[in-house]
Amino acid sequence: MNETVDLVVANARLLVTMDDDRTEIAGGWVAIDAGVVVGVGPAGREPVGRRRIDAGDAVVTPGLVNTHHHIYQNLTRALPPATRENLFGWLTYLYPIWSRLDEEASYLSAWVGFAELMLGGCTTTMDHLYVHPRGGGDVITAEITAATELGMRFHATRGSMSRSQKDGGLPPDEVVQDFDEILADSERLVGLHHQREPHAMVQVALAPCSPFSVTPELMVATAELAERLDVRLHTHLAEDHDEDTYCQEMYGCRPLEYFEQVGWGSDRSWVAHCVYPNATEISRLAEWGTGVAHCPSSNQILSAGLAPISEMREAGVPVGIGCDGSSSADSASLWMETRAAMLLGRLRGGAAAMQARDALEMATRGGARCLGRQGQIGELSVGAAGDLVVWPLDGVRFAGAWADPVEALLRCGPNAARYTVIAGQVVVDDGHLVASGTEDILRRHETVARSWQQ
């Protein structure tokens, strides 16, 4: 490789590619040109870059992939008395507040949310936006505007709620929509924003919210629409004991049986949480190729439970990691979620059940599978997207951790990205967000958040 490329990240203490062979190279380099990885190799053979980043005291990984989030919730973080509740109580308190969401609030929360994610080493995120209040405008296009401004690789999902309290659902009337309106808007957003090329920066999936806020008819119709439009499907599933009880009473079956009955058991789908599948249901998920977004902090904060992640991975279920909504997990650091996934895996299954590399694999390759982007993101191999993170391993936090930089990355800390690169663009530079205007955005975000919380 003789020609000059856009960016070379070189001299890594350890380069962790997460490629098909899980190649790791001490002293390795990555070259990115036109947004795509064009070379990976050992020290001394790298091309010249128009910019060169030295990663001598750092570990370099693929950018982390966030497979579950509700970004608008950063307008209601850590808000009592919901802080004392489990899932159903927490939702019931917050739905009326969220009914104030509009384009301005969606744009501001997305801007803040993407910035926070980038600083924590996330390069691709989804967002599950299921609140579409009447008169609130196009809240999903507002998020996509923020993603484009910041340079985030973004999987928007057109969420929906159609079953309100009067029909036996959990949400109030003012945040649900009717069947035809949801399907028409879903098709409109896919037509407007969904990019089909391998290195797409914006994609759109369809995402009815949960068994207790959506009718079976909408689940069936959404699956059919996703098939026709060739886009992915996402929903919450098996998060909480209350949901089990609800499904038994309303549908006469467990959440996963319901999921299959409405036509969602497929590799087009990935689901959030999945804390309570039994052994048979884990096998079914694996047969379908349905992905799971594991949300360790949220599962702890809402006291949902310990998800059987090791069992799912052993069975072949694609498992990614999600930070979940900013007001259930209250933070949006994929580094922290990846660490929490490692810790909970060990707590549930013993020390041998989950190592740092297992957790990092979920946060990268696993996330790519959930989003239908395997080979495109979540790994550093020639032809993959130029998305990577340079993680510092220096200073007092890492003193003494010389033997295994990957174990050190997740066992020591706390940590955040020194450099985050998306499509070859440096979006976090020496620990700082490159985009300007953060203070103005935070001021506007505060105004909206305070008005909602009065």
Ligand SMILES: [Zn+2]
């Ligand atoms: Zn969620």
